[in-house]
Amino acid sequence: MRVIAGKAKRLQLKAPKGMDTRPTTDRIKETLFNMIQDELYDIHFLDLFSGSGGIGIEALSRGAKKAVFVEQNREACAVIKENLAFTHLDGQGEIFEQNVLPALGKLRSGETFEVAFMDPPYGKGLEIQVLQSKDFYSILAEKALVIVEADIETVILEEEIPGFRILKEKRYKTNKHIFLEKM
Numbered sequence: 001m002r003v004i005a006g007k008a009k010r011l012q013l014k015a016p017k018g019m020d021t022r023p024t025t026d027r028i029k030e031t032l033f034n035m036i037q038d039e040l041y042d043i044h045f046l047d048l049f050s051g052s053g054g055i056g057i058e059a060l061s062r063g064a065k066k067a068v069f070v071e072q073n074r075e076a077c078a079v080i081k082e083n084l085a086f087t088h089l090d091g092q093g094e095i096f097e098q099n100v101l102p103a104l105g106k107l108r109s110g111e112t113f114e115v116a117f118m119d120p121p122y123g124k125g126l127e128i129q130v131l132q133s134k135d136f137y138s139i140l141a142e143k144a145l146v147i148v149e150a151d152i153e154t155v156i157l158e159e160e161i162p163g164f165r166i167l168k169e170k171r172y173k174t175n176k177h178i179f180l181e182k183m
Helices: 026-039 054-061 074-086 100-107 126-132 134-138
Strands: 044-048 066-071 093-097 113-118 140-151 164-171 175-182
Touching (some): 026 164, 044 054, 054 093, 066 074, 066 100, 093 100
Parallel strands (some): 044 113
Antiparallel strands (some): 164 175
């Protein structure tokens, strides 16, 4: 797993040990960032269920001003911190070591995010819980882009997520990215 492009290009990133996280493959990450490259310059990026931090670090490498990482696993947070230091992006990253839903309430006071990415554990409906959260909605900038990484079977209906519009889906072999816009 590596940084694909930008100022930290080609630097190898660490991943937490074990099977608790599923780092996004380099190929899928490259496809994703090629699709959103124009949205990244000088923005605040939110990386929920961060795992190794690879997505938020890629956003920083490609021009985001700041990335906030939310991850409840202590070992994963230590890896994010190491990866930020190794890529010399630690001054632009902030890590919240806690469950995503309570963290959203803490983020509410202050900055807004133009792009948010989430890769929750599959099959638990956590993406819907986040998208229905008033705290999440309140920290997003107007017309913010939200990207959900989910298993191929996940279905999100607009009726379930008031305030968001589904823009498109990009399907891969075993998972997909769902692109939404805050209305």
